[in-house]
Amino acid sequence: MKTLITASALLLCSVAYAHxxxxxxxxxxxxxxxxxxxxxxxxxxxxxxxxxxxxxHKEGKHDESMKALGDAKKLLGL
Structure with missing residues (x-):
């Protein structure tokens, strides 16, 4: 049961991160x-x-997308 709850929480976090x-x-x-x-x-x-x-992002590579976007934001001072 704990495994199911943990897996569900991880899935929800990754979906929120992707969005x-x-x-x-x-x-x-x-x-x-x-x-x-x-x-x-x-x-x-x-x-x-x-x-x-x-x-x-369109390719579903959200971690890489967030890294690139984060680097862009740093250059912009955001």
Missing amino acids: NCPNEMKAIDAKLGTSPSLSMQDMDKVKSLRAQGEKM
Whole structure:
């Protein structure tokens, strides 16, 4: 019984985590909409990481997606 409860909790956490990718993308997009003062190199990197995050999210690779999106947010100061 404990195993079933633990498995259910892990499944719910992973589903909730997977659905956070779009929220992270929205936060990045909102910040990009304010024309942040970044170097051209950093801006290109943010856009690349944002695109990678979306691609990985669509492929079901949510851990990798959150990593890329997190890196983009760090560059943006979020």
